[in-house]
Amino acid sequence: MTAVPFPVREPAWSLSRSAIGLWVTESVISSVVTGIAATAVAVFVPSEPGTALPTLRWLVPVLALAYAAVAIGIRPWFKHRVYRWEVTADAVFTRTGWLTQTWTLVPISRIQTVDVTRGVLQQLFGLSTVAVLTASSQGTVRIWHLDADVAQRVAEDLAHRAEQVRDEAT
Amino acid sequence: MTQPPDAIVRRTSPTVVLLHTVTFRQARQFVPVVIPIAAATGLGGGTRTVVTLIVGVTLLSLVTAALTWWRFGYADGPAAVVVTRGLLSRSVRTVPNDRIRGVEVETPVLHRIFGLVRVRIDAAAGAQAGKDEELLIDGVTRAEGDRLRVAVLTHRPAPGLPGAQDAAAEPVEEQFARFDNRWLFYAPLVGSYLAVPFAAVSALFRLADELPARFQPHLDETALSDGQLLLVAAVAAVLLLWLGSVVGAAVVNWGFTLVRRGGSLVAVRGLVTRRHTELEVDRIRGCTVAEGAGMRLVGAARVNALVTGLGDANRRGQLLPLGPRTEAWTLVRRLVPDPGPLRRHPAAARQRRLVRATSPGLALTAAGLVATPLAGWWELLVAGVVLVSLGVPLGLGRYAALGHAVGAESLAVRSGWLVREEAQLERRAVVGWRVQQSLFQRRAGVATVVACVGAGNGGYAALDMAAEEIAAFTAAASGSWATTFSRPAG
Numbered sequence: 198m199t200a201v202p203f204p205v206r207e208p209a210w211s212l213s214r215s216a217i218g219l220w221v222t223e224s225v226i227s228s229v230v231t232g233i234a235a236t237a238v239a240v241f242v243p244s245e246p247g248t249a250l251p252t253l254r255w256l257v258p259v260l261a262l263a264y265a266a267v268a269i270g271i272r273p274w275f276k277h278r279v280y281r282w283e284v285t286a287d288a289v290f291t292r293t294g295w296l297t298q299t300w301t302l303v304p305i306s307r308i309q310t311v312d313v314t315r316g317v318l319q320q321l322f323g324l325s326t327v328a329v330l331t332a333s334s335q336g337t338v339r340i341w342h343l344d345a346d347v348a349q350r351v352a353e354d355l356a357h358r359a360e361q362v363r364d365e366a367t
Numbered sequence: 368m369t370q371p372p373d374a375i376v377r378r379t380s381p382t383v384v385l386l387h388t389v390t391f392r393q394a395r396q397f398v399p400v401v402i403p404i405a406a407a408t409g410l411g412g413g414t415r416t417v418v419t420l421i422v423g424v425t426l427l428s429l430v431t432a433a434l435t436w437w438r439f440g441y442a443d444g445p446a447a448v449v450v451t452r453g454l455l456s457r458s459v460r461t462v463p464n465d466r467i468r469g470v471e472v473e474t475p476v477l478h479r480i481f482g483l484v485r486v487r488i489d490a491a492a493g494a495q496a497g498k499d500e501e502l503l504i505d506g507v508t509r510a511e512g513d514r515l516r517v518a519v520l521t522h523r524p525a526p527g528l529p530g531a532q533d534a535a536a537e538p539v540e541e542q543f544a545r546f547d548n549r550w551l552f553y554a555p556l557v558g559s560y561l562a563v564p565f566a567a568v569s570a571l572f573r574l575a576d577e578l579p580a581r582f583q584p585h586l587d588e589t590a591l592s593d594g595q596l597l598l599v600a601a602v603a604a605v606l607l608l609w610l611g612s613v614v615g616a617a618v619v620n621w622g623f624t625l626v627r628r629g630g631s632l633v634a635v636r637g638l639v640t641r642r643h644t645e646l647e648v649d650r651i652r653g654c655t656v657a658e659g660a661g662m663r664l665v666g667a668a669r670v671n672a673l674v675t676g677l678g679d680a681n682r683r684g685q686l687l688p689l690g691p692r693t694e695a696w697t698l699v700r701r702l703v704p705d706p707g708p709l710r711r712h713p714a715a716a717r718q719r720r721l722v723r724a725t726s727p728g729l730a731l732t733a734a735g736l737v738a739t740p741l742a743g744w745w746e747l748l749v750a751g752v753v754l755v756s757l758g759v760p761l762g763l764g765r766y767a768a769l770g771h772a773v774g775a776e777s778l779a780v781r782s783g784w785l786v787r788e789e790a791q792l793e794r795r796a797v798v799g800w801r802v803q804q805s806l807f808q809r810r811a812g813v814a815t816v817v818a819c820v821g822a823g824n825g826g827y828a829a830l831d832m833a834a835e836e837i838a839a840f841t842a843a844a845s846g847s848w849a850t851t852f853s854r855p856a857g
Contacts, residue, residue, distance in 0.1 A: 204802055204814040204834035205841075205852040287848040296806050302841075303799035303819075304848035332675060332821025336799035 205300050208283035208290045215322045216280070216342035220273035222318055228265035235261035282340045284351060287362075289329050289338050301338045307331050308359035311352045315345065327352050376440045376451070382481050383506025387432035388425065390477065441504050443518050448488060450502050462490045462502060468650060468677050470516045472643035474509075479641070484512035488519060489677060520631065520645065539629065543686075544698050546623035546636070550690050554616035555609045556661030557669075557689065558786075564611025620688045625698075632672070634685065644683055650674050652796035652822050653777075654686065654699045657788045668695035672702070673796065673822035684823075703791040706777040709770030715811035716831035717766040724762030728754030771816075771829040771840065778844040780818065780829040790827035796820045797845040800852070802837060809834075816841065 238257040242250055276295055283290045288304045312328040319325060325348035329338040343351065440451045447463045471487040478484060488502040507515065554560040621638035627648065634644045653673040662668060670687040677683055686702075687695055728751050735748030765784040772779040778797075781789035799819035808814055813831040820826060832840065838853035 202834070204804055204837045206838075206855070283851075285848075285851050285854075288851045290851050294803075298804050300802040300852075301799065302801075302849065302851055304846060306846075306848070307798040307821075331798040331819065333798050333819035333825045335801065335817060335824075335826030336819025336821070338799070 208281040208292055208300075210281060210283055212277060212280050212282070212342050213324070213344050213347075214277075215324060215344070217273045217277050219318055219322045219324060219342055220276055221269055222321075224265075224268035224272060228261075228268055231261045231264055280341060282343075284355065289340070289355065291338050291340055293339070293341065301336075303329055303331055303336055303338045305355065305358050306362045307336075308355060311356045311359070313348050313352045325349070327355075329355060376442045376449075377511075378440055379436060379504060379506040380483055380508050380511070381436065382483060384429070384432045384436045386477055386481050386483065386506060387435070388429045391424065391428045436506075441502075443515060448502060448519060450504065460502060462488065464519065466490050466676075467519060468647065468674065469683060470519055470645045471683065472512050472516055474641040474643075476639050478506070482509060483507065484509050486512050486515055489683070516643075516645065520647075539627075541627045542624065543627055543632070543701060544623070544625040544690070544694065546620055546688075546690070548617075550667070551613050551616050551620075553662065553665060553667040553689050554612040556665060556667065557612070557616075557659055558661075560612040560616045561608060563615030564608050567611060568607070616689060623688060625686055632686070636688070646672060646674055646677070646684070648702075650676070651702055652820060653703055653790060653792035655788055655790045655823060655827075656695055656699060657786055658692070659786045660784065663787065666692045668692045670695045670698055671823070673790070673792070673820060675822045677822065699791055703793055704774060704776040706772040706774030706779045706791065709772045709779060709781060709789075712766070712769045712771075712829075712831050713813060713833045715813050715833075716769055717763070719807070719811060719813070719831055720766040720769075721759065721762035724765065725755050725758035728752070728756075728758045769830055771832060773840055773844045778818065780827050782828065782830050790818075790820075790823070792818060792820060792827065794845060796822065797849075800841050800845070800849060801826070802841075802852075804834070818844070 235258045239254050242254050244251045244254060272295060279292060279294055279298055281292045287306070288302055289308075290300070290302050292298060292300050308329055309332060310330045312330065313325050314328065315325045319342065322342075323345050324342045325345045327340040327343060327348050329340075331337065340348070340351065434454055435452075438452060438454055438457075442449045445464075447461050448467070449459060449461045451457065451459045467488055467490055469489045471489070473485045473487065474483075475485070483506045486504040486507060488504070490501060504515070618638045620636050623634070623636035626633045626635075630648050632646045632648055632651075634642075634646075636642055651672050651674055655671045655673065657669045657671070658667070667689060668687075668691070669689060670685075671681065672684040672686050674684050687698055730751075731747060731754055732751030735744065735751045738744040738747050761784060765782075768782055768784055768787045770779075770781045770789075776794050777792060778794065779789060779791045781787065797818050798821050801817040801819060802814050803817070804814040808831065811831075812834050814834050814837060815828055815830050816832050816837055817826040817828045829840075841849040841852055
């Protein structure tokens with residue numbers, strides 16, 4: 198898979214390791230929810246022979262287990278390799294995603310607002326998300342899960358520089 | 368924003384009280400309250416009750432209309448437009464002049480009878496557009512409406528813009544497009560106009576349901592055999608659709624003209640409600656040319672302007688609602704520099720479009736292959752084969768629509784089959800790039816590039832562009848910042 202070159206280069210900086218912990222926690226929570234639903238299927242679905250229902254009774258829990266294994270055991274580390282970011286002299290550049298990867302590039306001169314948000318889980322791990330908004334609803338860059346102090350510095354720096362080089366911003 | 372003393376607070380015309388009394392505009396909100404009260408107090412039928420009700424409602428309407436008029440004021444100052452309103456809780460909305468994107472003057476039928484117009488002032492909408500981004504001044508005289516429109520648009524401070532200075536010096540008028548009534552015959556091939564007769568027919572059916580039984584049309588079911596009835600119904604339906612869409616298009620687009628007056632584009636249209644929309648040329652970042660599958664058969668197209676910060680852009684940004692393709696492209700070329708001919712996307716893109724278009728059919732065929740020997744469901748197999756054979760031309764058509772181009776000052780991307788849309792964008796329109804690649808796209812060596820634009824629907828995508836072309840395309844189509852994609856990290 199690494200043999201195929203990326204369409205564009207990857208941003209320079211990776212996230213802090215605590216992002217992995219956050220992703221694992223998120224996956225555990227969603228796995229527990231799926232697990233409860235799968236258990237409900239296994240317990241409450243009647244096993245009428247001759248229909249698809251008995252297959253369903255074991256297939257759903259197996260799928261839920263497989264999901265949990267991938268989501269907890271593989272996805273966080275994979276994401277940590279994909280999620281990268283960079284602030285260059287004139288642009289903000291990120292890569293996000295997992296199976297489908299997204300590169301977003303926004304010039305500092307077109308930045309309209311910079312937000313820093315901290316979700317409940319993010320606070321546990323001391324992380325923040327920096328959202329860089331432009332005039333386009335589709336041109337929003339989110340730098341996920343930066344260390345809180347780094348996020349604060351990045352946001353201040355970006356807001357300051359956007360003010361200095363701002364052209365029309367639209 | 369402080370209001371300078373020289374801005375006079377104006378009122379709408381008092382005639383609007385009469386207009387709103389007639390239409391029960393403000394009183395309408397009381398209707399849901401009044402009906403249960405009337406029912407509960409046991410007002411019987413009888414002419415007296417009806418008369419009392421009518422007089423009462425009219426009086427109520429008059430009072431609310433008068434109060435609303437009395438409490439409504441607006442002022443167009445040199446720095447901002449301020450609208451004050453509200454019966455009990457007062458609201459003051461201030462829109463700075465430099466955030467005003469356009470002014471629309473509407474004349475619905477009743478307004479025309481009373482010699483009034485309705486003025487809509489559009490303010491810049493942010494990334495999250497809302498309905499609140501406009502000021503509505505309902506019921507000023509036509510002269511006052513024109514004065515307001517000119518005043519608001521010329522107050523706008525725009526020293527650096529060449530267009531605005533031209534406007535101050537000599538407001539030259541140049542006609543960009545004029546609606547030819549023969550173009551109305553394109554309407555039956557456009558999806559949105561076809562929806563008009565459908566809406567009318569469903570309204571008719573609802574009305575027929577509510578009529579007392581003895582007034583309902585009585586169809587003698589034995590008179591016609593089923594086949595004849597179906598044929599007659601089908602012919603009638605087609606005629607109705609055809610006629611309805613032409614009439615619908617005529618009502619909306621009658622007498623459409625697009626004129627450039629100094630720094631703004633002025634579009635006027637409408638048969639019943641006359642609309643007068645003004646857009647600033649300097650805020651136009653590009654155009655989209657949309658051609659539906661039916662429109663392509665007859666060479667018709669629709670042109671919309673991409674205006675930054677314009678809410679409800681689909682309606683207000685229309686530059687040519689319906690017309691021949693040549694006319695559409697002449698118009699686009701006046702506004703956006705030519706980026707050159709479109710380049711096709713690689714063969715991998717064709718393969719991907721084909722796979723996507725045929726995969727539902729293939730899945731159904733596979734299911735059919737299993738189910739036919741097991742349960743004898745051969746219909747599944749037939750449906751699958753039909754879907755696959757339909758999917759092939761669809762996939763090829765979708766591939767043929769794909770294309771991108773980049774010139775010195777502009778770029779273009781095109782996609783879509785049911786509605787093929789080509790976005791022609793100025794270089795400065797691009798406020799960001801997004802490159803997206805799924806696992807399948809990686810293996811095929813393609814990726815999707817979205818040009819993020821602060822106008823229209825926010826982004827225009829080039830589907831399945833060859834991965835190695837992307838860095839060069841983005842660098843050529845926007846400022847030097849886009850070279851970040853290829854520049855080595857550091």
